[in-house]
Each structure stands twice: as structure tokens, then as C-alpha cells.
Amino acid sequence: MKILPEKLYLSIVDKESKTRHPILKTMQENTEELLGYFKSLGIPCKYExxxxxxxxxxxxxxxxxxxxxxx
Known part of the structure; x- marks a missing residue:
């Protein structure tokens, strides 16, 4: 990103990580990794x-x- 967001809202559903679809299967893990990254930059984040x-x-x-x- 060239410009960082002022705040961030991330929302996923719990069944995505239980699917056989290779991309959706990693959604929760990847989203939580992104959440940690943006929080480490001091960006206010909400995750559901x-x-x-x-x-x-x-x-x-x-x-x-x-x-x-x-x-």
C-alpha cells in the first residue's frame, strides 16, 4: 500500500477455514496475520x-x- 489506512475492519466467517477450497481454507490464518501486521504499524483495527x-x-x-x- 502506498498510503496506509487510518483504521481497518476485517470480518470473515468461521466455516471458511473448514472448506476444501485452497484459497478460502487459509482465509482465517491470513486475515489474522494481516491484523497483527497492521496493528504493529499502530493502525486501529477491528476483527470479527x-x-x-x-x-x-x-x-x-x-x-x-x-x-x-x-x-
Whole structure:
């Protein structure tokens, strides 16, 4: 990134790490690694691990992210 974000909201679902899909299977581990990296840079971060699968409550999760970034 050329410009670092002022804050960050990361949200994934818990069933992604249990899939056979090679990319989705690593989502939780990779997201948590990114979370640690951005926190180490002093960027305020919020991370949520939600119940369900990749397509569950997409609109709600997006809305929560938008609201979090406006706080």
C-alpha cells in the first residue's frame, strides 16, 4: 500500500477455514496475520469472526464494516 489506512475492519466467517477450497481454507490464518501486521504499524483495527459460511449475512457484515469505519 502506498498510503496506509487510518483504521481497518476485517470480518470473515468461521466455516471458511473448514472448506476444501485452497484459497478460502487459509482465509482465517491470513486475515489474522494481516491484523497483527497492521496493528504493529499502530493502525486501529477491528476483527470479527462471524458464524456461518462465505455467503451468509453478507449485507449485514458489509454494513457493520461501514459503520465501524465511520466511528
Amino acid at each position: 469472526l462471524n458464524p456461518g459460511n462465505h455467503f451468509q449475512d453478507v449485507n449485514l457484515r458489509c454494513a457493520k464494516g461501514i459503520l465501524e469505519l465511520f466511528k
